[in-house]
Each structure stands twice: as C-alpha cells, then as structure tokens.
Amino acid sequence: NVEFVNLLTGWVTGNSSVILKTTDGGLNWFTQSIDLGYPKNLYGLDMIDENTGYIAGWFETILKTTNGGVNWNILSNIPSNNGNSNHSCSFVNSQTGWICSSLGRVLRTTNGGVSWDTSFALNTLRDIQFLDAQTGWTCGGGGTLFKSTNGGVNWVSAPLLTTANLLSLHFINVNIGWTV
Numbered sequence: 001n002v003e004f005v006n007l008l009t010g011w012v013t014g015n016s017s018v019i020l021k022t023t024d025g026g027l028n029w030f031t032q033s034i035d036l037g038y039p040k041n042l043y044g045l046d047m048i049d050e051n052t053g054y055i056a057g058w059f060e061t062i063l064k065t066t067n068g069g070v071n072w073n074i075l076s077n078i079p080s081n082n083g084n085s086n087h088s089c090s091f092v093n094s095q096t097g098w099i100c101s102s103l104g105r106v107l108r109t110t111n112g113g114v115s116w117d118t119s120f121a122l123n124t125l126r127d128i129q130f131l132d133a134q135t136g137w138t139c140g141g142g143g144t145l146f147k148s149t150n151g152g153v154n155w156v157s158a159p160l161l162t163t164a165n166l167l168s169l170h171f172i173n174v175n176i177g178w179t180v
Contacts, residue, residue, distance in 0.1 A: 009023050014041070042057035042061065051067055052094045055072070061078075126141070
C-alpha cells in the first residue's frame, strides 16, 4: 500500500514486514523496522497526518505510530499461520477507525486502538473506506460490496454487479465511488 500526507512525506508497506518512508517526494526511501517475530505481509496503511498512522497485516497484525514511524507500536500480533489476516484500514481521525479482514470481520475502534468492536459481513473483505464516523464501504470476494451508515455496526449489501473479487475501492463522497 502507499499513503502520502503531503507532496513530500509518504509511506509504503509490503511483504516481509516492509515499511518504507520518504520525506522528499519519493526520491529516497528509508526503512522503518518492526520486529513482528516473523516476516508478515502488511497490506493496509492509513496515515492521519505526519505523525499518526495505522497498518494492518497478516495474522491479525495491527500497528500504530504517533511519531511518524520512528516507532511502530504493536496493537495486535499473533503467531504466523494463526487467525485472520487484516487487509485494509480506514481512520477518520486519530481515535476512530476500522479494519477489514479475510474472514469477513470488521474491527472498529473509537479510542485509538486500545479496544475494538467487531461486526461481520459475508466473504473475504479486501478494502474499507469511511468518509466520516458513520458512512463507509467495504468490498471483497465474490463481488462483495457493503455499506454502513451507522459507523460499521451494521452492513447492507449493495446489489451484486459481478462475481469477480473486488480488491480495492475509493469514494469521493457519499454517492460517488469506484471499486476494482
């Protein structure tokens, strides 16, 4: 995944616990290390600003930084080949955010990741986006596309337009969005 907070400062995540940061618009990248006990694929990335951000990854991994990635705090990390893989995260501020996973689980925090509520949608979920604390979407396996209007407590299925896996989505407002 890739996320920029301005023209110069951005991060990328990838396989084998890779976290890279640039402060010169991508000309140079440096590694931000994290020891998860085993190299894990890190899929989701959402930076709120230059300091605060979250990463979601394999085997229920959830990471948080409050200092621009100098340190990544482990909020959740279980041994490899166990549990659920987190695929995407979306935060509307430093305290309120959601993570979707391979088992159709959606996690929600309103206290910066100290605790999480859980709701479920069907099928593997690959991407999630909230525009505000109430309205969001998630997509995934078999053409799954769900919308929530109550902060992720409940999810309503959109009409099935395809049976292909939907891997990514992006909404620019509550009425206009794309999924691929």
